[in-house]
Amino acid sequence: MEGLLVALFVLFLIWLLIAPIVALVVARNAKARAENAEHALEKTKSRVEWLESELRQLKEGNPSQAARTPTKIPAKRETPEITPGPVKSTPLGAILERASNEARKADELRKSMAPPPLPEPVVRKKLVDWDGASSPPAAPPPLPEEPQEPFSLEKFMGVKLFAWLGGVAMFFGVIFFVKYAFENNLISPATRITLGFVTGTGLLAGGLVIHRLPKYKVLAQAFCATGVLILYGVSFAAHAVYHFPAFGSIQTFVLMAGITFAAFFIAVRLNALVVAVLGMLGGFMTPVLLSTGQDQVLGLFGYIALLDIGLLAVSRHGRWRFLTPCAATGTAVMQIGWFFKFFGPGNYDEGSLTLIPMGILLGFIVLFLAGGWIKRRRLSVYAAGSVVGLAAVAVAFAFVMLSYESVARRYFLLHGFLLLVHLGIIATVIARPRLGMAQVVAALLGFLHLALWTVWYLSVGNLHGTLALYLVFGALHAVAPVILSRRMATEGMGAPVKSSPWFPPLALAIMVLPVLQLDPVPITVWGGILMANLLVIALAAASRAVLPVLLSLFVTMILAGIWLLHGPASTAPLMPFLGVVSGFTLLFSAAGKWLFRDGLPEGGSDQLAAKLLPAASAVLPFGLLLCAIDSLPIPDPSPVFAVSLLMTVLLAALAIFGKQGKLLLIGLSGTAAVEGFWFVHHFDRGHPQVSLIWFIGFYLLFLVLPFVFRKRCVDLPESWIASALSGVAHFLLIHPLIKQAFPNDVMGMVPAAFAVPSIFGLWALLKFFPEMDKRQRSRAAWFGGVALLFITLIFPIQFERQWITVSWAIEGALLIWLYRRVPHQGLLFTGLGLLVTTFVRLALNPAVFTSYERSGTPILNWHIYAFGIVAAAQFIGARWFRDPENRLEAFKPVAGLYTMGGVLLFLLLNIEIADFFTAPGSRYVAFEFGGNFARDMTYSIAWGLFSLALLGIGFRSGSKHARFTAIALLVLTLVKVFLHDLAAIQNIFRIGALVGVAIIAFIASFLYQRFFDKSGQGPPPLT
Structure with a gap:
């Protein structure tokens, strides 16, 4: 009661x-x-x-x-008071007959007064009258626009806002009253539900009735919206709170579907946006306001799904499409709220219960995809944005699941869920390519999720599945955009297509984590790496994007290096490592050749990458071989050298058949580096035979390659350079090997032996290519220069003390001579460089006097042959120098060479004097002035005689610089004698010194006077 x-x-x-x-x-x-x-x-x-x-x-x-003159009808006039009077009655029939006759007469008069018909329009041939005889007809005046009612804040607040607030207040009032009644048990559950349905239905009916009045449409819409809210809430409460038998799942579903349909019908029929908005707000707030604290996950999200279906349907009407992202936002908020309140207490991280939240997240993504795509040619942009937002919530859920070990251990379930979310994003991007960055971000987050999972949960048992997930995610985001962009009109797929070739290398990069974490690393890891590389190559063939292939090559080689360094320091991992390096080298070399069989791609970066790919595939393994040599004990170099030989053969093939001669130089550098590194770290002088055979074999390989393929190498100067320099590179290995393993007293025979192949190569060049063109000059210059190098190395190797300097000086002079026969600029510059270097080593190097001991033999010692031969080489080089094109005229190399030779002779003169007067038993030459009359006078007389000789050379050659230098030296000698020598000697010797100096001065004066008498006008000009 x-x-x-x-x-x-x-x-x-x-x-x-x-x-x-x-x-x-x-x-x-x-x-x-x-x-x-x-x-x-x-x-x-x-x-x-x-x-x-x-x-x-x-x-x-x-x-x-x-x-x-028709009488104007006033819109409204005051009705005067009518005074009753006598009325004259007229028969009605006569009045009507008379009116009919007058009307007929008026009609005939109107027809007679009608204007004549318009003439036929004249068709003009000209579109524009250039003479200006007639002007175009004036444009018709614009139609008057319907006056728009100006916005009135007072009217908006008084009519619409108050109506909306009234509806919301009514809804909250009913809700809180019902809640109060529930808490105090004032109303039985059945009565509560009945009152709710009666109230909601009454508001709907009242709104529909009032809506017939145009001035009260806003109020009617508020009533309808409030009624829809109440019906939603009452239906949910009857099912989820009171569990009435009549409100089972099916019955409630049908009822709420009916309410949804009613809301849709009312909103569209009455053009009532407020009904949709308030219905949406109330629909999402109903479960919160009527929450009982119990977990009703299926009922809750079934209700939310029905609400979303209604909003999706309503959003198709007119300009209400913003309701779709609003619905998605409400759904996401409900999902997040449910997770924080019920996921942990409900043990949804265990067993099959995990499928419920995953299914809910995926279900709403599918719902918004279908709702935005049904009966449309393409997905609406609002629905697409909603799907992306819900997918973001699902991705965040997947990251949170990493903290639940019971879920993360089921990695196929977790990543399968994430993969389905990515499929939803891809479907959205297919429909709306402008959202392509969403797929890129999703892919990056997916790989980040895989990386985090690998760091925390990877083991040997789940390695195979993990590698498969890497490949699946990489293939999905790489292949799907390319295939779909070709089969469907998706405007090129934008960012996904451009970024798709980079996802397999990203999957490849993640594979470094298993290599770092597992010990030992199973060989199956390399199966996954191989599949990822094949995927990269396939995408490159489809998209012509080469940079990802080059990146994959680098990543693969880095993985191999990490695998090598991460493994044990023994010979056990050497052969698998070499097999991996060789296999991937062959793979990328063949891929580079196959991808560009029809020509290089267009574009700067891709074209450069296409050129670098074959070379990089053969060059990078050299670095890995160096790592192996450094980290593993390798007493027998044969396995490492065999892989190096494979790399060399690949580079040689690419160089000769691909017209990339520089690759042979790269191959020679890499091979020499591997050989030298092994020699420094692992050479055993007790077993030199194997390494010696490999060194000689590599030398001969590079030497004979261009001769064997001379027709293909005729336009490849780098191949001939590599052939010539091969002897130099391997001489640096074979000479120390023989010196350590086979010591002897005739080590000069080693460079002599190396000179023979170079001379033979020069002879073969002159035989095969008799025409001395520019290319032939270059080839002959390299082989001739290397041959001269080995010949000059005989002396410093066989003898001691500055023989390396002497050999450089001789080679420099010989190269200048060879330039006269083979005019190649490299010969000239190299010869000049060697002569300048030898001058610096002897004249400007203090170590000559502090590090090299004197021999103890005066005059005929190592100083005289070192300085004398180098000075002679300077003079001979100046004599042989030719510069037909005058490229070095500004530097005056002939004068420079003569000057350096003269300076060396003057230094030799002083060194020999100092060495002669150095105290016996001294290790180094001592330069002292004063305290020894004989030594000081010897210096002075020698300087004077040297200046006279230099003066004579100046007169004979007509060199003004030589004469001035002689004068300066003679003056210096006179100053030394007068200021230094005379103060330290007695009278009789002083007289002799003065007489000697005077004689030298008289001779110089005589020579000048005679020279001037012969010329008549003075010294000749400089020649």
Whole structure:
């Protein structure tokens, strides 16, 4: 009984709210009808008056005036008081007959006064009258625009805002009253639900009735929206809170589907956006406001799904498409709220319960995909954005699951869920390519998720599945955009297609984690790496993107290096490592040749990468071989050298058949580096035979390659350079090997032996290519220069003390001579460089006097042959120097060579004097002035004689610089004698010194006087 009273009280409250509004509406309607009736009566009275006036005019016989001057009908006039009087009655039939005749006469008069018909329009041939005889017709005036009602804040707040707020307040009032009644058990559950349905239905009915009045559409829409909210909430409560048998899952689903349909129908039919918006807000807030604290996950999200379906349907109407992202936002908020409240306490991380949240997240993604795509040619942009937002929530859920070990251990379930989310994003991007960055971000987050999972949960047991996941994710984001962009009109797929070739290298990069974490690393890891590389190559063939292939090559080689360094320091991993390096080298070399069989791609970066790929595939393994040599004990170099030989053969093939001669130089550098590194770290002088055979074999390989393929190498100068320099590179290995393993007293025979192949190569060049063109000059210059190098190395190797400097000086002079026979600029510059270097080593190197001991033999010692031969080489080089093109005229190399030779001779003169007067037993030459009359006078007399000789050379050659230098040296000698030597000697010796100096000065004066007498005008010009 108490519940019935409370229910009646609730109905009374609702009636108190609705009744005044209904009464106001009814009163307003009655007032409007009264005003309309009064206005109609006024129009009728005016019409009657006009008819009476017409009748009077017809009676007076003035039809034309009556026809031409119609009486204006006033819109509204005051009705005068009518005074009753006598009325003259006229038969009605006569009046009608007379009116018909007058009307017929007026019609005939109107036809007679009609204007003549318009003439036929003349068709003009000219589109524009250039003479300006006629102007184009003026454009018709624009149609008057319908006046728009200006925005009024007062009207908006008074009409719409208050109505909306009233609807919301009504909804909250009912909700909180019901909640209060629930908490205090004032109303039985059945009565509560009944009152809810009655209230909601009444509001809907009232809104539909009021909506018929144009001035109250906003209020009607508010009533309808509130009614929809209440019906949603009551239906949810009846099913999820009270569990009424009549409100089972199926029945409630049907009921809420009906409410959804009703809301959709009302919103669209009445063009009521507020119904949709308030329905959406109330629909999402109903589960929160009526929450019982119990987990009803299926009922909750089933209700949310129905709500979303209604909103998706309503959003298709007019300009209401923003309701779709609003619905997605509400759904995401409900998902996040449910997770924080029920996921942990409900043990959803264990067993099959994990499928429920995953299924809910995926289900809503599919729902918005289908809702935005049904009966449309393409997915709406609002639905696409909603799918991306819901997918972001799902991706965040996948990251959170990494902290739940029970879920993360089921890696196929977790990553399968993530993969389905990515499929939803890809489907969205297919429909809306402008959202392509969403796929790129999703792919990057997916690989980050895989990397985090690998760091925390990887083991040997799940390695195979992990590698498969790497490949699946890489293939999905790499292959799907390319295939779909070709088969469907997707505007090129934008960012996904451009970024797709980079995802397999990213999957490849993640594979470094298993290599770092597992010990030992299973060989199956390399199967996954191979599949990833094949995927990269396949995508490169489809997209012509070469940079990812080059990146994959680098990543693969880095993985191999990490695998090598991460493994044990023994010979056990050497052979698998060499097999991996060789296999991937062959793979990428063949891929580079196959990808560009039809030509190189266009574009700067890809074209450069296409050129670098074959070379890089053969060059990078050399670095790995160096790592292996450094980290593993390798007493037998045969396995390492065999792989190096494979790399060399590949580079040689690419160089000769691919017209890339520089690759042979790269191959020679890499091979020599591997050989030298092994020699330094692992050479055993007790077993030199194997390494010696490999060194000689590599030397001969590079030497004979261009001769064997001379027709293909005729335009490849780098191949001939590599052939010539091969002897130099391997001499640096074979000479120390023989010196350590086979010591002897004739080590000069080693460079002599190396000179023979170079000389033979020079002879073969002159035989095969008799024409001395530019290419032939270059080839002959390299082989001749190397042959001269080995010949000159005989002396420093066989002898001691500055023989390396002597050999360089001799080679420099010989190269200048060879330049006269083979005019190649490299010979000239190299020869000059060697001569300058030898001058610096002897004249400007203090170590000559502090590090090299004197021999103890005066005059005929190592100083005289070292300085003498180098000075002679300078003079001979100046004599042989030719510069037909005058490229070095500004540097005056001939004068420079003569100058360096003269300086060396002057230094030799002083060194020999100092060495002669150095105290016996001294290790180094001592330069001292003063305290020894004989030594000081020897210096002075030698300087004077040297200046006279230099002066004579200047007169003979006509060199003004030589004469000036001689004068300067003679003056210096005189100053030394007068200021230094005379102060330290006795009178008799002083007289002799002065006489000697005077004789030298007289001779110099005589020579100058004789030279001037012969020339008549002075010294000749400089030649």
